[in-house]
Amino acid sequence: MSELETTPVSRRNMELLLLLLALAVAMAAYYLVGINSDGGMSQEFISQGLILAALSLVFHVILRIWAKYADPVILPVTVALNGIGLAMIHRIDLARTTDAAFRQILWTGVAMVIAMIVLWAIRDHRVLRRFTYIALAASVLLLLLPLIPGLGVIINGARIWVRVGSVLSFQPGELAKITLAIFFAGYLSSNRELILLAGRKFGPLQLPRARDLGPMVVAWLVSIGVLVIQRDLGSSILFFGLFMVMIYVATARVSWIVIGVLMLAGGGTFAYLTMSHVTRRINGWLNAFDPEIFHAQGGSSQIVEGLFGLANGGLLGTGLGNGSPYMVPLANSDMIVASLGEELGLIGLSAIVLCYLILVSRGMRAALGSRDTFGKLLATGLSFTVGLQCFVVIGGVTRLIPLTGLTTPFMAAGGSSLLSNWIIVALLLLISHNSRRPILSGVSATAEVATRAPRSGGLFGKRKESQR
């Protein structure tokens, strides 16, 4: 037996302690930026620090009221990441005399307030299952928004932005990853059995029926569509990864992964051969240090400058405010990992990566503990997107994989990304709350108990596996 039933503890005090620690880390980062810059301590240190602290504490109180049993680590880790990101954006501001940090703290506020509203409004994540097909419609709408003339704008070659008025620009695709996750969780939790039972065996692989391939094909089309129409390589990888994982978790069949990877490889090759911007990306990735490609417009200078920055940081980093991360294009958004790596060093950046690992792991833990299939799928899908996004960004910046325009969750300057990731955090908190809270009546949980622990080690679990 792996899990003993004990009286659930809310662990909110632990959260408060960790939260204070996270705020201390963020403030210390801000403080270091201040003392290491010529301008000295600035007003922003106090005001922005206080705003972040106040928002986090309010969030904490909200959790005490509406999601008492939520995971105590998720919020502090997120606040720490958001805070360090703010400090770095502020640091780039000082070098470039821009004011992105102000916008970022504003968006952090908006994002946290909306996340709190999500917590308050939803309470129980299972209500989202009712919106399965609405979520699909919303996803399609969100993805199409940038294509509407007059509304969509092209930034850095990708048509993934909408602009309302003259200042507010937004990336609706960021929200689409949430609505798509909801759709897939809803669809798969309803049709899971059907997909599982039907199908032919083909060697070691169990191939699904053609009609069950439907959602898979839709997923593939959506991600390739995004790539073709919006020229956004990163999002298409992200969406595709999301679908793959959710289908895998729903069916536990490796055959889906194999088919998916084959389709991805096919789509990728096709894109490389036929689409100029993908070709350029790949060439810039393979031959990044070719001076001709380095100096070319839209060439490899971004990634190479990022690598130089990371190398300059080395093991220990230059210290916040002492490096020159501003030499890298998009130093406070797409390339913020390089900026962090330069000033905090491999050690500091690894700590940040481990924070993400903790966040993703806690999300997956919530999925494991969830009492319903929908919750499991949603939590896994959302956590996985955060993890995958980290990998695509870090892999891209370190030239492990081609660089794409994905943002680093919670850290990169950008409102849409902050908002969607904070909503993801709110949903994960909700799911973890619902999985850990004491069962008052048998209303919700009983139906899902059977699916709960295939690995519980007992006869029951073994039999289930062999049945498949």
Add this chain to the structure above:
Amino acid sequence: MNQAIRNTWIAVMLLFVLSLGSLSYVQFFAAKDLSENALNNRQLFKEFDLPRGAILVDGKPIAESVPSDGQFDYQRVYTDPELYSHLTGFYSLSNSSTQLESKMNDVLTGNSQDLFFDRMINLFTGKANEGASVELTIDGELQKYVYGLIPDGTRGTIIVSEPKTGNILAMASKPSYDTNLLAVHSSSKAADNMSKLLKVDGLSPYRNPAIGNLTAPGSTFKIFDMVAALESGKYTADTMLDNPAKVTLPGTNTQLGNFYGGNCAAQTKATLAFIVAQSCNTPFVNMSQDLGAETYQDVTERFGFGQQVEIPMSVVPSVFPSELNAAQLGQSVIGQFDVKTTAMQMNMAAMGIANDGVIMEPNLIKQVIAPDLRVLSESKPKAFSTATTKDIADKVTDLMRGPVKSGTAVRAQVPGLDIAAKTGTSQIGNSDLVNSWITGFAPADDPQVAVTIVFEKIDFKTGSSLTSPNMKKILEAVFNQ
């Protein structure tokens, strides 16, 4: 289902492990290579915010970093830039740096091995690393004087060095330029100025003519002929040689003559001493057929041809072609055909003869001074090569007195001064223009200075009026000061 979630978690873990591995590779294992990548100007940016050491002549800065309110904390400023441009080079963000600014970069930025302990102390005290200063062997007065001797509009180079130490006392060239134009922070302005300078005829801001321009040495090459001849034991100063007005190059119909205006025609048979003084060609052509190409190959190599010389800037190696046929050898030994030398190389030839056959390594750096004025290193005279024996060197010295006493370099005569020198004129294709040379030293019995003057692409008359007469002026300046 939970098993699938656990598997997913393991997959995510793998992604994180890959990320951390990739970061470790970039930030730790490949960090050094990346930092040294040619495309990486991060170091340079950092340098521009640090006090860089000065380059000093006679204790006064000719290049120094002064605090600036511009894009960077410091601005490189050059004093008398035209005088020293080819030595200091420039220190520029967009055009990179050249000459001493490039070669001595580690010292000037404070990153050299010598400053290791200073850096360690600064690490603990939190002080910024300051660069060390470099004092040159250049004599400021002399540098100014010789620079003034080169008329504007000509392509001239003058080198004055000490044969006994290898120290370079003056090294000036025209056309020159204002290094400050290229040290500006604005990259567009720097690029603009650079493209303007590149249009100046005969000028490349990337090349110091004294060590970078390869030209045919003409009859100054006969210094090596003399060494080859005397070393063979078959010839002495008094050996009578046939001195026809023309010889036909072996295997060809090409005729090669003695210099048209000279006094060679006066004697159809002459001693080696006479033909050196009058710089007759035909006896040397005949001699080359006797001695063979390898002999010349060997002699020139001992004098530095084809070898890496650093003053500390790299001197472009001079060339004596290999695989010569008889006709080509005949032309080569009078400093024509594909023989190409730098002014520095011909100065080294004079230095070698002057210093009993031992060439001291030519050198511009006198000492390196730490920011707190400690002397970090002082350069000591080093032998570059033993080019020939003292005996041969003495005999060649004696032969080289001839041109000044009664031959092609009489206009270099300074009353009361014993001078050894050899002139040279090399034709450039079929044009009327020549390269005009003189290289020599004084006093011949106790040499203090070696002087080399070359004017490229100049008409014969102007050229010869700028070589020997200028040598005279320089020697007067050196010995009357």
